[in-house]
Amino acid sequence: MSVALNAKTFLAAMFVFALVALFSSADVQLLNGQQGYTPDQPMAYSHRLHAGELGIDCLYCHYGARTSRHAGVPPAELCMNCHGSVTAGMDASALEKAAAEEEGREARQITSPELTKLYASLGRGPDGQLDESIEPKPLEWVRVHNLPDFVYFNHSVHVTRGVACESCHGPVSSMDKVRQEGSMTMGWCIDCHRSQGVTKAIKMETRDDAERKDMHVSTDCAACHY
Template identity: 40%
Template sequence: MADHRNTPEHQNEKKLILASFVLTVVTIVAFGIFILPGRGVGYTPSQPIPFSHALHAGQRKIQCLYCHSNVDKSAHANVPSTAVCMNCHRVVKVDSPWIQKLTESYDNNVPIQWINVHVLPDYVYFNHQRHIQRGVACETCHGNVTAMEKVEQVSPLSMGWCVNCHRQPENQAPVNCTTCHR
């Protein structure tokens, strides 16, 4: 009986199976890196302390820059420290268990581990200051936060989405690679 394992047809079949396997693994890894982390439209992580932007920014009309204080002066947006929260919550709703947790964090100088909602890949550089100075409203990328009980990502924040905005004639924004990729 002849051994068919060493025939050219069998060798080609083995190569095809191996190539299919490698392609499948690469696809799964790429899918896991770019799709599965939960950082897309609709991403709404549970936070360690519930925070309603609808109440604070909406009903109370607290401006974005009050809590996110250096976004107009820095490339990066900051998540407010508990000290900012305590400016009001030293006297407001002090009986709430959530505010007590906030106060404990402040008193012990242990920051709350907020979960970022809008996360870009490490290879992308985004300058908040430049966008604010050009008159881009926070809502352009972050949506109507004043109506959100829980902040969610409403824009894809993908390269295509950003480039579409940059290409609008009225924006006169650069579209060269090094603007965002560093």
């Protein structure tokens, strides 16, 4: 009897051990397309600063999300709408201004090392001006989300129906570095599709019930697989 119990305890312990090993190895090897994936980017662009503190609308940069399949990542030219004049963070600029005042001189233009990378990608020098000796080379942002090719996903069908970015991507405006928040597995897609019409889990306050009944939220295989 006690031998049988010990064997059982041993097996249970082995099972727990195997599970722990499985999860901890999954933890250190996050890959593109996995929940929690937070790759380093070529430049320290922060959503917390831009979308959070500065309050820039998601669609100002990811304008594709409203009209097309892909949300897209904005070209560096779009950043220049502001960074043509903003060449450094507010704090650094304020410090330089104070120092200049104290020393009785003109404030120098300063450029943050991160924005220098933005300018270089556009063939511009640290002052933000075009410089022929610098060859333009687009920033190579690392993809965070990546569904397999056999899945059809479309941003505009969701975004134009009022599904908030945050319901799939989480609190991006508080992230310095974007991470994949949802699991983005088939079950994750289908759970939300099934729940439509019975829960208010996503932002749909603006719709009335009649409109909601007409909604076409599919769980047919062909909606997501060619």
